[in-house]
Amino acid sequence: MKTLTINTPSCQSTIYCGNGAFAERTALLKGKNLFIVTDSNVYRLYKSHISGAFGDCPAYILPAGERSKNYNQLLKILSAMLKAGVTRSSTVVALGGGVVGDIAGLAASLYMRGVNLVQIPTTLLAQVDSSVGGKTAVDFQGVKNIIGAFYQPSEVIVDPLFLRTLPRREIRCGLGEIIKYGALDKNIYASLCKNARSLFSEDFFEGITYDCIAHKAAVVCADERDTGGKRKTLNLGHTTGHAFELYYKRKSHGEFVLIGMYYEIFIAKRLERCENNYADSLISLIKRVIKNIPAYDDAGKAAEFAKYDKKNTQTSLISLIAPAREDESVEITLPAQEYCALIAECARKLKEKT
């Protein structure tokens, strides 16, 4: 088990990563005042692990799925915490994927102005990305993550145990974020290239988890509150990914990140902001994870939704983070109209190829 510590102005957060982390760390939590938040999938699959680790603690079980990430469920969790007599000295345990981590983290930050929080991510995406760094949120009135808080967990327990039951689609989503880290970090990029033919093997994605977390931890230490500094780079692929997510809805966040990266790398190449070979190499990695990049008919229209990304404070300009060369990303800011035209062009080119 490896450990890693994030020190931010507001607190300290320790990440325990590796085989056995769940058993070892939860043994230390047993007997404390715990309140578990999980979802119906995780509960069904890991019932015996949960009762073994936590006994019969009070718990709230979210309906599985992205749609649970709303303020109604948030209030239900807070209400259940109140009923269970959660106090200031209690600990909220968020056991699940990104949705559970985001909503339980926000509940923990709000209850009595903040109680202790432990994140136990159970999906590859949550392990490499969303459980680390303290971003919590719910969606509201159709806008993603519009209500939220920065709230660091005291610890994050990352155990590959949970990855073995993940469907291939969930692995794909996690690989999306891993490729994003590859586009920001040359060591992760080298691992990806070396293992290009076996990205879906357990050995590969379990091994790379720690490196991704270490990259994110360093970024969060430098810019916890995402105020225009380094943390922005983690948004690579997300401007377009989020826009498509708002417009098309059907796929999951990780898949849209993969698609968003593809479209944004196209723009970076087209504007000569990214080395050609490097762009092609990243694109070939993306295509190993998601074979068919959708050639959306109305991609230009969907791209308009990038205006609603909270990073874009001026709606006439769109900013995105694209890879430039190994270990280096670049912020590209362009008029919304030009951005939408380039996205539409990328979709046309994709269509021609098929």
Added chain:
Amino acid sequence: MKTLTINTPSCQSTIYCGNGAFAERTALLKGKNLFIVTDSNVYRLYKSHISGAFGDCPAYILPAGERSKNYNQLLKILSAMLKAGVTRSSTVVALGGGVVGDIAGLAASLYMRGVNLVQIPTTLLAQVDSSVGGKTAVDFQGVKNIIGAFYQPSEVIVDPLFLRTLPRREIRCGLGEIIKYGALDKNIYASLCKNARSLFSEDFFEGITYDCIAHKAAVVCADERDTGGKRKTLNLGHTTGHAFELYYKRKSHGEFVLIGMYYEIFIAKRLERCENNYADSLISLIKRVIKNIPAYDDAGKAAEFAKYDKKNTQTSLISLIAPAREDESVEITLPAQEYCALIAECARKLKEKT
């Protein structure tokens, strides 16, 4: 105009205090992306000031009164912010008393995980206490302040301009917190004693505002998140005040703080934790502000609600902060049963006197 800066691990907050502060500081805000939150009373009384200072900014007007401090109103504010196109670079201005400050502060902390916040307190209580220090909250399912956040305003504008329309009852509430500061700070105590016969004069309470803020600012710098350190002392009178507030409901927060202080000073005296003369002097100050301390018939039963105070993490023990001697407070922890019996005894004694 005096200024004062609070530096906490998470941010910096500047307080501008004195005549002309409103005009001078809002002149610098004009033209920025503002979103105003106020209430129907303040809006009615200060319409021309508001439009003079802010033009026709988007605004949300809460129904005046303590009952607006709930999550329904919180969601309505967030929804209005979304509709008005508030972005990460916008500023929320909370113009009003404690309710407006608490709910607008929480909305600002949650929207896009936090936008800039300016507090302009318009009541004496909000000026000397609630607008400073970053505590924000709403009530939920009958429990006070159970959903909230620590979120520092970038600035607090404290101008006596707003105090001149305050009803006597509101002044009384502010004086409750001022006496609390007197019980913690010998300079404020000396001012109170010197002006004992003119506590309700504008000159007095406008003058003492800065000293109370300065006391609070120092405490907040030392213990922003109220984690068992100095900030706990600010809770003097509040354990019993909150318990009565939950049980009897009819009076306002500031009045219950006055009543709570009276009962807690009785306990401190009875347990020989407070010097007799000092206790009597504080009690005579309290009685100058609230003549008739209620001799509740079921005070002991009401006191049981102290268990629900979020500071009391063990329900079998009650903790309260009481004055000990000039410039010194003491934490008294006692079994809930004993606490309730002493509260009932205090009520009986009060009854005998009348």
